[in-house]
Amino acid sequence: MKCPGCWKMLTVAMCMALVACLQAQELQGHVSVILLGATGDLAKKYLWQGLFQLYLDEVGKGYSFSFHGAALTSTKQGQEFITKVLESLSCPEDMVPRRCAELRGQFQQLSQYRRLRTNEDYMALSKDIEAQLEHKGLREAGRVFYFSVPPFAYAGIARSINSSCRPGPGAWLRVVLEKPFGHDHLSAQQLATELGSFFQEEEMYRVDHYLGKQAVAQILPFRDQNRQALDGLWNRHHVERVEIIMKETVDAGGRTSFYEEYGVIRDVLQNHLTEVLTLVAMELPYNVSSSEAVLQHKLQAFRALRGLQKGSAVLGQYQAYGEQVRREQQKPDSFHSLTPTFAGILVHVDNLRWEGVPFFLMSGKAMDERVGYVRILFRNQAYCAQNEKRWVADQSQCLPRQIVFYIGHGELGSPAVLVSRNLFRPSLPSESWKEVEGRPGLHLFGRPLSDYYAYSPVREQDAYSVLMSHIFHGRKDSFITTENLLASWVFWTPLLDSLAHEVPRLYPGGAESGHLLDFEFSGTQLRFSRQQLEQLVPGPGSAPKPSDFQVLRAKYRESPLISAWPEELIAKLADDIEATAVRAVRRFGEFHLALSGGSSPVPLLQQLATRHYGFPWAHTHLWLVDERCVPLRDPESNFQGLQAHLLQHVRVPHYNVHPMPVHLHQRLCAEEDRGAQMYASEISALVTNSSFDLVLLGMGTDGHTASLFPQSPAGLEGTQPVVLTRSPSKPHQRMSLSLPLINRARKVAVLVMGRLKREITMLVSRVGHEPKKWPISGVLPSSGQLVWYMDYEAFLG
Numbered sequence: 001m002k003c004p005g006c007w008k009m010l011t012v013a014m015c016m017a018l019v020a021c022l023q024a025q026e027l028q029g030h031v032s033v034i035l036l037g038a039t040g041d042l043a044k045k046y047l048w049q050g051l052f053q054l055y056l057d058e059v060g061k062g063y064s065f066s067f068h069g070a071a072l073t074s075t076k077q078g079q080e081f082i083t084k085v086l087e088s089l090s091c092p093e094d095m096v097p098r099r100c101a102e103l104r105g106q107f108q109q110l111s112q113y114r115r116l117r118t119n120e121d122y123m124a125l126s127k128d129i130e131a132q133l134e135h136k137g138l139r140e141a142g143r144v145f146y147f148s149v150p151p152f153a154y155a156g157i158a159r160s161i162n163s164s165c166r167p168g169p170g171a172w173l174r175v176v177l178e179k180p181f182g183h184d185h186l187s188a189q190q191l192a193t194e195l196g197s198f199f200q201e202e203e204m205y206r207v208d209h210y211l212g213k214q215a216v217a218q219i220l221p222f223r224d225q226n227r228q229a230l231d232g233l234w235n236r237h238h239v240e241r242v243e244i245i246m247k248e249t250v251d252a253g254g255r256t257s258f259y260e261e262y263g264v265i266r267d268v269l270q271n272h273l274t275e276v277l278t279l280v281a282m283e284l285p286y287n288v289s290s291s292e293a294v295l296q297h298k299l300q301a302f303r304a305l306r307g308l309q310k311g312s313a314v315l316g317q318y319q320a321y322g323e324q325v326r327r328e329q330q331k332p333d334s335f336h337s338l339t340p341t342f343a344g345i346l347v348h349v350d351n352l353r354w355e356g357v358p359f360f361l362m363s364g365k366a367m368d369e370r371v372g373y374v375r376i377l378f379r380n381q382a383y384c385a386q387n388e389k390r391w392v393a394d395q396s397q398c399l400p401r402q403i404v405f406y407i408g409h410g411e412l413g414s415p416a417v418l419v420s421r422n423l424f425r426p427s428l429p430s431e432s433w434k435e436v437e438g439r440p441g442l443h444l445f446g447r448p449l450s451d452y453y454a455y456s457p458v459r460e461q462d463a464y465s466v467l468m469s470h471i472f473h474g475r476k477d478s479f480i481t482t483e484n485l486l487a488s489w490v491f492w493t494p495l496l497d498s499l500a501h502e503v504p505r506l507y508p509g510g511a512e513s514g515h516l517l518d519f520e521f522s523g524t525q526l527r528f529s530r531q532q533l534e535q536l537v538p539g540p541g542s543a544p545k546p547s548d549f550q551v552l553r554a555k556y557r558e559s560p561l562i563s564a565w566p567e568e569l570i571a572k573l574a575d576d577i578e579a580t581a582v583r584a585v586r587r588f589g590e591f592h593l594a595l596s597g598g599s600s601p602v603p604l605l606q607q608l609a610t611r612h613y614g615f616p617w618a619h620t621h622l623w624l625v626d627e628r629c630v631p632l633r634d635p636e637s638n639f640q641g642l643q644a645h646l647l648q649h650v651r652v653p654h655y656n657v658h659p660m661p662v663h664l665h666q667r668l669c670a671e672e673d674r675g676a677q678m679y680a681s682e683i684s685a686l687v688t689n690s691s692f693d694l695v696l697l698g699m700g701t702d703g704h705t706a707s708l709f710p711q712s713p714a715g716l717e718g719t720q721p722v723v724l725t726r727s728p729s730k731p732h733q734r735m736s737l738s739l740p741l742i743n744r745a746r747k748v749a750v751l752v753m754g755r756l757k758r759e760i761t762m763l764v765s766r767v768g769h770e771p772k773k774w775p776i777s778g779v780l781p782s783s784g785q786l787v788w789y790m791d792y793e794a795f796l797g
């Protein structure tokens with residue numbers, strides 16, 4: 001060396017660096033990570049590697065670490081296990097092997113096994129950590145407890161940590177929890193309450209490992225960095241549909257005891273896919289790096305989800321599943337499982353951004369490929385004048401336009417973000433995402449890869465490694481808070497309950513399933529696209545279908561009666577209403593329709609909302625036949641039913657909608673508020689002669705109609721057009737059109753459905769005009785027409 005003073009200078013510099021490093025360690029402090037369940041499968045496959053990655057990322061940045069692998073196994077066995085796992089840890093590809101070996105050696109030195117069973121064991125652990133800190137003169141920064149144990153063990157461990165193993169003042173505690181977090185809303189709430197008695201909310205990190213998948217973790221940053229381009233696109237005017245998909249080739253063999261209790265909806269949709277859904281659907285916070293803002297916006301997205309119904313789902317089960325369950329759980333041959341291993345769900349988000357956009361969620365075991373993605377498909381509003389051959393990917397607006405967050409596997413084989421070239425060139429952080437190299441011949445979502453701007457991570461990282469880093473840095477937005485967890489269960493539990501006895505469609509699995517699991521939607525309903533074979537070829541004696549019957553025309557109480565199976569009947573009534581409406585608008589320029597509440601008209605309203613494109617809604621006035629005395633937004637309110645099943649889907653001008661004024665002066669149906677008189681005045685002001693074009697009524701099992709009940713002191717006769725009445729069932733107070741007003745209508749239709757109505761139908765067919773006993777018998781339009789619509793069950797029993 002030519003410079004004699006150099007050695008000295010170098011030595012001084014190194015010493016200074018070392019001192020700085022030691023000072024930094026003192027500055028940041030010591031972190032103890034305790035991995036509970038350290039000898040389990042998850043730990044072996046992902047968690048130790050995740051901890052090692054954490055060490056690689058953080059070493060030299062001012063923290064010191066110790067890693068405690070813990071389980072119930074004896075110390076000797078546990079240590080042997082851990083030694084083996086630690087030897088197999090890998091470093092990122094770009095790290096030179098010598099450096100890797102050195103760091104792995106350090107990590108091995110810092111990692112130890114200990115048995116943790118009793119409360120005393122936890123006390124001893126705490127003492128050891130304190131002794132170590134004291135011995136090395138370190139300040140404690142915090143403790144991470146990673147629960148990789150079954151949920152039944154949570155409470156005991158939580159109690160011990162809380163009572164005997166919390167860090168000292170000034171240091172943080174983070175407990176990391178693995179799913180399942182309950183089985184439904186109630187059990188999730190119980191578990192949350194129990195954990196809440198030991199830990200603060202900010203101490204709990206509930207893992208959903210999908211939030212650590214690189215493509216998923218990129219959704220919000222992508223939306224943020226491309227705000228300008230996306231602002232006008234990310235909404236119902238441009239998005240045609242969203243698909244959130246997770247397909248697996250593996251089946252549930254070997255874990256049927258878990259799977260039998262959970263099934264695919266609880267295992268994958270309630271957590272992973274729902275989390276992804278909220279990241280796509282939520283309003284983008286101004287500051288996406290604020291955990292608090294992200295979590296709040298997520299919660300709002302949950303609140304905007306429309307409730308699911310049985311018809312929102314299709315279920316399947318791969319054929320071998322039943323046999324696997326019988327074998328693994330020693331069930332008799334007669335045992336048949338109803339657990340779904342495949343589910344497709346149609347979700348709607350009821351807000352201005354997403355109204356009407358279908359979100360498909362789908363997951364299945366034993367599928368033809370392993371792949372996960374979120375695909376946002378945009379509407380195509382262009383017409384391209386040149387021949388298709390001349391369409392250029394980044395210029396033609398006629399080629400499909402989509403953004404895909406490719407979670408992994410599949411034909412691409414790695415996570416990616418794809419943006420159709422005819423949308424915009426996206427901006428992604430160049431230090432972590434790079435453009436994918438061309439792969440001639442590779443097609444994704446119907447287009448060659450070259451049609452997309454395609455990016456993949458510079459360094460592929462396992463989800464658990466990403467999450468370890470987020471735990472360490474306290475990034476709570478990558479985890480499930482109690483509020484979010486419960487919101488998700490509130491959304492899924494009613495559907496799960498309604499599907500509990502549903503028989504899933506059997507599928508052979510793999511490529512052999514063909515098109516058997518394809519599904520499609522119509523309105524709010526989802527159904528398999530293909531009928532199952534046995535349904536296509538009905539054998540002798542198979543159940544009759546509605547279309548096998550003609551609509552029956554007869555007389556009932558001397559008025560026309562139309563009877564059919566429910567579906568046909570509703571279709572016929574909807575057609576008749578539309579025809580009446582079209583006629584009225586042609587003659588008078590408007591149509592006045594008064595509708596009853598309750599459950600019978602619901603399918604009718606749905607039919608009108610989804611199948612009647614020629615209906616003159618712009619000229620229709622909607623009135624209420626009766627109302628319960630509750631606020632209009634109450635689920636019990638008849639108006640609320642009208643809103644949910646009809647108004648939100650059609651375009652009736654606001655000033656043509658006439659709810660009953662049951663809620664005045666902050667009180668409900670008070671005589672002094674004269675709500676009934678107000679409604680009568682509104683009718684007389686707008687409806688010629690107070691004569692509705694059509695009044696739709698129902699009939700109760702006691703013979704009531706509208707809210708006119710047997711022996712009602714008001715509304716059965718007299719001059720009052722609108723009256724306050726009392727119902728024998730809750731809510732008791734009602735407002736109702738009176739019989740005299742109903743009888744002024746040009747047409748009255750009475751809809752009666754279901755077996756429960758059979759008895760009253762028979763009875764009323766025989767009685768005369770006795771409205772006091774059976775108010776329905778007082779319905780007889782003075783110059784209009786009365787038509788009865790009854791399904792076969794109500795009419796024939």
Ligand code: BG6
Pocket residue numbers: 248267268372
């Ligand atoms: C788990 C489910 O949460 O996710 C498994 O319990 C599923 O059933 C797994 O196989 C899929 O995760 P990944 O990371 O392989 O897509």
